[in-house]
Amino acid sequence: MSDVARIVGEPRFGGILVVCDHGGKSVPDDVDLGIDPALIEQHIGHDIGVAEIAERMASNPGTAAFIANFSRLVVDLNREASDPAALPEESDGRAMPGNRDVDRDARLAAYHAPFHARLEAQLDAAPPALILFLHSFTPAMQTDDTPRPWQCGVLYEGDDRGAMIAKILLEKEGLTVGDQQPYSGAVYNATISRHAEEPGRPYLYLEVRQDLIGDAAGQAEWAECLQRVCNRIAMELM
Template identity: 35%
Template sequence: MQGDASSLIGPGEGPAAVVETPGGGAPVVLVCEHASNHIPAALDGLGLAPAARASHAAWDIGARALARALSARLDAPLVLSRVSRLVYDCNRPPEAPAAMPAQSEAFAVPGNRALTPAQRAARVRAVYRPFRDLLARTLDAKGPCTLVTVHSFTPVYDGVPRAVELGLLHDDDPALAQTMLRAAPAHLQLRTRLNAPYSAADGVTHTLREHATARGLPSVMIEVRNDLLGDAAAIGRIADGLAAMIAACVPAAAGAAGPR
């Protein structure tokens, strides 16, 4: 069952997106588009096996906890999607095939095969628009600020190991990502690369383009390899380093950052 927009997210399952620490004082807005692997009951699990629903295909493992830790350290608002990216990937525009993929790496997604235009539109209304509108309102309320999106990636993709541990991605404006790349060795002993393991050419900077580039705001997309986010202590160490990097590169945030 696909459902229309009104029935797609059932009672007790919503909202599709939330903002945490809305009054945070830092001149930074954090975003985690792939924070949840929740699939609304109306979609019957998209036909996925439990292993697929728990995998990196359904969400960015560890990214929500990392984003929350950064929010606490920076005192920054955090916008979270509460629906799996296999239902709708909030880092993709509605016209992109990857917004509702029928295949994600090794995982087939039966519930996304042969979606009708009406079914796609229902997911846009139920998942993407609430997320997009909440983020827009949060940025408008904050005023001049820096947009930072928080993601994780799998150590092996399509059978190919990834050596990079921390990626810093940018859209049209590379300044913040480049500045953070230079600052990284002082804060985190991780193999750090610019535009890895993805880049704007892969279509992964939609949120940056839609919300930061369009407003003339500095922005960066952070990608952390998910085997480095295996427990609270590991997440805390990486959050400490990333918060210090952000504070060093976004000077007005420096007063708020620090280990918690």
């Protein structure tokens, strides 16, 4: 269970924990996805920029990061285990032949269940004041080239407290913020449902556009911004 995720920084009671369930890029030696390995470096393989932002944020006292090690093409941790998309057979129009006719239960048992068990244990051991579930999105989909105008988007299911505070703060930073954009947190919500909504933990689920965080300069800028925003949200939700 130790290799499904890595922790950066020191999780603290009353601190901030940044969770990147789509932050990993590794593919286990015994998993053959049947694709060009270069695709792992693209959005279908991982959420570009989020692990680097989380690592930078975790350099601040009181903030830590919990980052998945494996690509979401191995297993999509932000899907329920019962969802066929947890082992995607295609992503943004690209086929994943290695995920067909596999032992689904074994794959989920090896990667999906341990990740969520370890995250739950971490949240119980050092309950944070705020969980930041950090994702990124493409400026446009391969299957639909309509530009996405938002620089970031807040997502939520039932508890919108963190999202609404963040929206105000991010707009004050001069950003164009989507509300439930480019996806809906009421649909893509497996991780927040299990670890935040159901147990009542305060959280912010945020998507950042990848062209803004694809290099070190952008990652540093957003890490600084999100640290300010998360500190403020945590204070207001206390």
